[in-house]
Amino acid sequence: MSSPAWVVFRKELRDTLRDRRTLVAMVVVPLLLFPLLMVGMAKFSQSRAAEARDKTLAVAVADTEASSGLAEFLRQEPGLEISEVQDVTALPERVRTEELDAAIVIPAGYGALLASYYPAPLQLLHKSSDDFDIPRTRLEQALGRFEQKLLDERLRSFGVEPRVLDPLDIQRTDVVSSRELFGKLLGGLLPYMFIIFCFTGGMYPAIDLAAGEKERGTLETLLSSPASRLQIALGKFAVVTLTGFTSALLATVGMYVSVAQGVEGIPPAVLSAIQSVLAPGTIALVLALLLPLSVFFAAALLMLSLYARSYKEAMSVISPLMIVVVVPAAIALAPGVRLGLVTAVVPVLNVSLATREIIAGTADPLHLALVFASLLLLAAGGMAACARWFSREDIVFRS
Amino acid sequence: MIEVVDLTKSFPISRQQRRELAAAGSPAPGNTPAPAPGAANASSLQAVAGASFRCSPGRVFALLGPNGAGKTTVLRMIATLLRPDGGRISIAGVDALADPVAARRKLGFLTGSTKLYERLTAEENVRYAADLHGVGAADYKRRRDALFGALGIDAYAGRRAAQLSTGMKQKVAIARTIIHDPEVVVFDEATSGLDVIAARAIIQLIQNCRTQGKTVLFSTHIMSEVTMLADDLAVFHRGRVLAMGGLEEVLARAVDERGQRRTLEDEFVRLIDAAEGVRT
Secondary structure (H helix, E strand, O other): OOOHHHHHHHHHHHHHHOOHHHHHHHHHHHHHHHHHHHHHHHHHHHHHHHHHHHOOEEEEEEEOOOOOOHHHHHHHOOOEEEEEOOOOOOHHHHHHOOOOOEEEEEOOOHHHHHHOOOOOOOEEEEOOOOOOOHHHHHHHHHHHHHHHHHHHHHHHHOOOOHHHHOOOOOOOOOOOOHHHHHHHHHOOHHHHHHHHHHHHHHHHHHHHHHHHHHHHOOHHHHHOOOOOHHHHHHHHHHHHHHHHHHHHHHHHHHHHHHHHOOOOOOOHHHHHHHHHHOOHHHHHHHHHHHHHHHHHHHHHHHHHHHHOOOHHHHHHHHOOHHHHHHHHHHHOOOOOOOOOOOHHHOOOHHHHHHHHHHHHOOOOHHHHHHHHHHHHHHHHHHHHHHHHHHOOHHHHOOO | OEEEEEEEEEEEOOHHHHHHHHHOOOOOOOOOOOEOOOOHHHOEEEEEEEEEEEEOOOOEEEEEOOOOOOHHHHHHHHOOOOOOOEEEEEEOOEEOOOOHHHHHHOEEEEEOOOOOOOOOEHHHHHHHHHHHOOOOHHHHHHHHHHHHHHHOOHHHOOOEHHHOOHHHHHHHHHHHHHOOOOOEEEEEOOOOOOOHHHHHHHHHHHHHHHHOOOEEEEEEOOHHHHHHHOOEEEEEEOOEEEEEEEHHHHHHHOEOOOOOEOOHHHHHHHHHHHHHOOOO
8 A cells, every 4th residue: 555645746746747837847948948048049149259250340440630541551451341531420320320330530630649659549439239349349459459560660760679568478377177167157057047947847836736726626635535734745745846856957968968969059168168067976966956955945835835825826926936046046146156154054045156166176075065954954944844834724724 | 423522613813804804894694603702802703613413324414504604614624624623523433633544534525616636537536536545456446447337437537537527527526535435425515516417416426325324414505405315404503503403303393383384494594593683
């Protein structure tokens, strides 16, 4: 004879797996959408950047003194199409309407100031764009080379070799590993996604298993069976935990598969960093963090769902809770926030920070132990509270 | 057998409910339970106040009362869904307060608002109830075949509940209620809102349960159901039993001042009016 908790678990799992809404939130989104989004965004960004890099820029130069030599210099630069104009007033509009990518205005007095060794004004008109401002950067680099040419000429006129201004030849070597760099830069983003999937994966089942059952009028039948309240709570609780955890697990699998296949669109350096991060040990450690978090989420979701009188009320109560989950996860993305004795016991934030440290390979065992201990305590407290909630008449029969 | 002795139950009321009650003035007869006696500024409502009755095996006991009389609260306490504030409940010899799980093993509970799990098949709905009651595989098969055959739902066993008609759903709910062969069956306004065909299935079930020697307790406010089904009855109002006895006995007592026998409905109204202090 099966334990009533096991009977409830089996039934609820079967029921949940037949719910399309749950399947989409639990399986389809984390397994497919996450990798597709990641790859899609990488591809899109890359193509936009490449387009901006390779594009021939239309630049107008308005040289009021016609003696700067800038237009001639820029014509030698690759990827620039230089036109000389006289009408300065129309230039801002021509740049704004993207007829021109940029315009350079050399005002009157430029030559005199330059000759007297004062900084000579030079106006660059550009339009900030969504292609990473690559056109402006390219033009500024070209202008920088022009400035260097003027400087070299000036130094030589004084009989000074330009190299005397560079006493040091600094050679930089960054010893950060690609894994650490990836962990610091993107390691915060992954737990953010996992935590959200952990929550959303359990959300619909929790609402269906408590508020839905109340609304359908099946809860009375279940409660009048020989299963105790604790057994009923445990059966339902296990299903919500499982769906939340599975959702996060599938997100990991989706990402792992897409990376392992070397999906096009991800730069090779990033790809190799991700591959080094996705070692089985790292994944196991991250999932071990997510398990107690799933338990805690399941308890909170089920309690709120049971408190609600209907599916609709449960949705309106639980949806804002997403913000409570997202905020600490997002705080972990801020620079300078590190895993310490205090942050290790802040729910959600601790998982996010610990995951980042694990991914970067810089996790302190003491801090990790503290994170696990606080999460286990939280999970145990959540389970106990949830079981007590199921025994409260004013909650179960709230009307 | 069901034995209920001096059962009491009150519910705390929220500030908003208190305001609503105050705005409505004194509670309308039969619609709102009386404030708990002795409760400070009516912070709770007395839903059941000292109810006692006994339902015997092989007999059908009707709990008759207007809406809001406290019938559902009594039945929920018998089904161990709610815990009484005081009193005693015995289900087939089991103290329901001391061992609610054992009491529930002896019990089948069906309400008018009970629905099925729509994504499960008819068979899965019934099997779930059987598993929760610990019915073994062989017993399940035997009882399932008998019940599904008798109720005419065998052909729909593999169909999801969402695809069944209301009548079929009610029959599956009946099968689910008695799949574990309970000694005691409790119906809470089980025919309310059902069409004639579905209601007849419930009535047939009640009659079959009596024939099989089960103890049957049902609540209703429909007089015709009481006269058709009940062996014994209790008229319930504001959490109290106003009159109780065998159906014939109650009717025999229902004689007006001219010596004429009243109908059950007339007697019911007279009892309620008398309890409310209304002159007739």
